[in-house]
Amino acid sequence: MDVKRRxxxxxxxxxxxxxxxxxxxxxxxxxxxxxxxxxxxxxxxSEAHGEKSGETSRQYGMVIDLERLQRSPGxxxxxxxxxxxxxxxxxxxxxxxxxxxxxxxxxxxxxxEHSQYKKNTAxxxxxxxxxxxxxxxxxxxxxxxxxxxxxxxxxxxxxxxxRCIGCRFCMAACPYGARSFNWRRPREKDANxxxxxxPDGVNPEFPMRMRGVVEKCNxxxxxxxAGRLPACVEACGDSKALVFGDxxxxxxxxxxxxxxxxxxxxxxxxxxxxxxxxxx
Amino acid sequence: MLEKALEGNNRYWAWIFFLxxxxxxxxxxxxxxxxxxxxSTGMSRDVSWGIYIAQFTFMVGVAAGGVMLALPLYIxxxxxxxxxxxxxxxxxxxxxxxxxxxxxxxLGQPMRIMNVLLHPTPHSMLFWDMIVLNGYLFLNVVCGWGxxxxxxxxxxxxxxxxxxxxxxxxxxxxxxxxxxxxYCGLPGRHFWLTAILAPRFLASAxxxxxxxxxxxxxxxxxxxxxxxxxxxxxxxxTIIIYAAITNLFFVGLEFFTAYYSNVPEHMATLNYLFWGVxxxxxxxxxxxxxxxxxxxxIIMLLFQKFRQxxxxxxxxxxxxxxxxxxxxxxxxxxxxxxxxxxxxxxxYYPTLSEISxxxxxxxxxxxxxxxxxxxxxxxxxxxx
Numbered sequence: 001m002d003v004k005r006r007x008x009x010x011x012x013x014x015x016x017x018x019x020x021x022x023x024x025x026x027x028x029x030x031x032x033x034x035x036x037x038x039x040x041x042x043x044x045x046s047e048a049h050g051e052k053s054g055e056t057s058r059q060y061g062m063v064i065d066l067e068r069l070q071r072s073p074g075x076x077x078x079x080x081x082x083x084x085x086x087x088x089x090x091x092x093x094x095x096x097x098x099x100x101x102x103x104x105x106x107x108x109x110x111x112x113e114h115s116q117y118k119k120n121t122a123x124x125x126x127x128x129x130x131x132x133x134x135x136x137x138x139x140x141x142x143x144x145x146x147x148x149x150x151x152x153x154x155x156x157x158x159x160x161x162x163r164c165i166g167c168r169f170c171m172a173a174c175p176y177g178a179r180s181f182n183w184r185r186p187r188e189k190d191a192n193x194x195x196x197x198x199p200d201g202v203n204p205e206f207p208m209r210m211r212g213v214v215e216k217c218n219x220x221x222x223x224x225x226a227g228r229l230p231a232c233v234e235a236c237g238d239s240k241a242l243v244f245g246d247x248x249x250x251x252x253x254x255x256x257x258x259x260x261x262x263x264x265x266x267x268x269x270x271x272x273x274x275x276x277x278x279x280x
Numbered sequence: 281m282l283e284k285a286l287e288g289n290n291r292y293w294a295w296i297f298f299l300x301x302x303x304x305x306x307x308x309x310x311x312x313x314x315x316x317x318x319x320s321t322g323m324s325r326d327v328s329w330g331i332y333i334a335q336f337t338f339m340v341g342v343a344a345g346g347v348m349l350a351l352p353l354y355i356x357x358x359x360x361x362x363x364x365x366x367x368x369x370x371x372x373x374x375x376x377x378x379x380x381x382x383x384x385x386x387l388g389q390p391m392r393i394m395n396v397l398l399h400p401t402p403h404s405m406l407f408w409d410m411i412v413l414n415g416y417l418f419l420n421v422v423c424g425w426g427x428x429x430x431x432x433x434x435x436x437x438x439x440x441x442x443x444x445x446x447x448x449x450x451x452x453x454x455x456x457x458x459x460x461x462x463y464c465g466l467p468g469r470h471f472w473l474t475a476i477l478a479p480r481f482l483a484s485a486x487x488x489x490x491x492x493x494x495x496x497x498x499x500x501x502x503x504x505x506x507x508x509x510x511x512x513x514x515x516x517x518t519i520i521i522y523a524a525i526t527n528l529f530f531v532g533l534e535f536f537t538a539y540y541s542n543v544p545e546h547m548a549t550l551n552y553l554f555w556g557v558x559x560x561x562x563x564x565x566x567x568x569x570x571x572x573x574x575x576x577x578i579i580m581l582l583f584q585k586f587r588q589x590x591x592x593x594x595x596x597x598x599x600x601x602x603x604x605x606x607x608x609x610x611x612x613x614x615x616x617x618x619x620x621x622x623x624x625x626x627x628y629y630p631t632l633s634e635i636s637x638x639x640x641x642x643x644x645x646x647x648x649x650x651x652x653x654x655x656x657x658x659x660x661x662x663x664x
Contacts, residue, residue: 096319096325105622109624142403142404143404143466144404145407145410146392146396146401147399164392165387165388165396167383167386167388167406169406171325171328173468175621177621181328183323211319214388
């Protein structure tokens with residue numbers, strides 16, 4: 001009697017555990033499959049969540065030429081708008097809920113660690129384009145407890161909106177304020193059934209997010225995979241105000257620019273090795 | 281043993297229903313927060329952690345504070361604490377339960393909390409915090425409950441209990457060390473980026489935890505349910521004074537390093553907390569008040585007159601506890617985000633919803649503590 005009862009309890013316990021674990025294990029498999037399919041690289045190991053396939057590490061980066069941007073008024077705003085529509089960035093128009101991937105601030109606040117002592121006052125007001133630095137050593141990736149944010153094989157710091165638990169540890173870890181949180185549902189609709197926070201319409205090619213997850217610039221990973229330039233770079237046209245490419249490839253255009261010009265990075269003392277460079 | 285929690289007088293039941301009421305209000309606000317999102321709180325892009333994570337950090341300290349009873353008793357065989365050690369263990373259970381609740385209400389996607397286990401990530405300090413906190417909860421539940429159950433059954437304590445209670449001593453240090461690592465390993469937050477954070481957390485924990493325990497013990501004594509004994513209270517008070525002075529010393533070191541070095545990033549947050557910056561001073565009076573009552577409480581306790589009277593002792597310990605709460609449960613976490621990475625100041629004010637949810641979690645912790653203490657007193661001392 002006793003033995004039977006024990007056996008029954010064992011089986012019941014095990015099946016309860018299996019019942020709880022099976023759906024998530026199944027989801028895990030499904031997601032892996034999806035990742036492979038969307039990455040479209042036959043035979044390659046899933047590169048999601050930091051599992052790098054080879055050591056020939058590409059590191060996409062960007063050079064932002066502030067002088068050229070200033071020479072063409074409205075160009076920076078055009079870049080930002082291109083990103084906002086490409087990635088369905090909700091427009092809440094209040095700082096508390098704000099979400100931004102690429103934005104403008106003045107030099108004084110973009111480079112707060114640089115001294116303003118006895119400097120040209122025009123410099124302090126110089127508009128600077130800001131975005132995620134896609135650091136070589138990203139503190140956000142180190143902090144994330146679920147690998148929902150990770151570095152892909154192009155050196156891009158990516159977000160998995162379906163894995164993020166919304167703990168916001170990455171936001172505390174980022175020294176550049178590059179991360180935004182969905183404090184509310186971006187997909188909210190008004191009485192007429194229209195999206196409230198997407199005044200310029202929705203891009204069906206990119207997912208809208210759900211409330212409670214973190215998001216950030218992804219260097220247009222989907223576009224670059226298809227051989228296209230990031231939306232902000234494309235919006236700049238031939239101005240060369242933004243130059244994008246692999247900074248680890250000595251033959252790339254961006255490497256030539258970095259070799260020829262004096263550039264600076266935001267907060268180099270943080271040890272993150274940012275991949276975004278500025279020409280002042 | 282659980283049935284002991286169901287025997288109580290009217291005062292006991294009134295307290296239980298009061299706590300259930302506060303929990304219900306918090307629960308209703310949480311339902312709204314769950315549906316709307318964390319936008320129902322005062323948090324923003326700039327101040328992305330608020331009172332939930334601040335309370336979590338403080339409660340880790342209260343949980344770790346219980347070790348100030350376990351260490352003398354189990355390592356040094358200091359028998360005077362034998363009677364009240366169980367109170368420390370049960371307080372740790374309630375405090376860790378509150379920590380887990382505060383983390384959960386702070387998550388944007390609480391339904392995915394198990395992702396931390398599904399995708400274990402050893403380079404994240406949050407992963408290790410999950411391990412040490414749950415481990416500490418497990419140790420205290422098993423040891424506290426196990427030892428009490430042997431008293432209930434009138435048999436000697438089980439053999440496995442001894443190594444586990446000894447393990448729980450270094451484990452208590454680990455929970456607050458790892459919690460400090462959540463903050464002091466982040467490159468962009470200068471106020472948190474300090475190697476003295478873990479020791480400072482521990483010092484404040486060893487004052488706050490036992491202070492709360494004595495306050496509760498004194499209340500129980502005056503309601504006639506239980507007397508922990510004068511010697512135990514006095515010895516614990518001495519421990520609290522040392523810990524509180526050590527904490528004050530560490531705070532002073534932070535001030536020295538910041539202001540003597542004159543490095544702007546190191547001074548920025550202290551300036552904001554204690555003097556205000558460009559008219560942003562929402563925390564200045566609270567921080568100064570906290571510092572004042574903390575020092576006042578310590579000085580008063582140096583006089584025997586205040587230490588020997590239950591009323592004054594409780595008052596002084598309440599001052600110290602409140603001071604530590606203001607320092608760690610309010611100022612420390614919130615001000616870490618000020619100034620933001622762009623050297624701008626965004627102030628944070630918790631919303632009614634947020635405060636109600638936090639109170640609900642405090643009430644849930646108090647409920648767990650009440651039930652556990654009820655059982656412990658009934659079993660151990662056959663008292664009410």
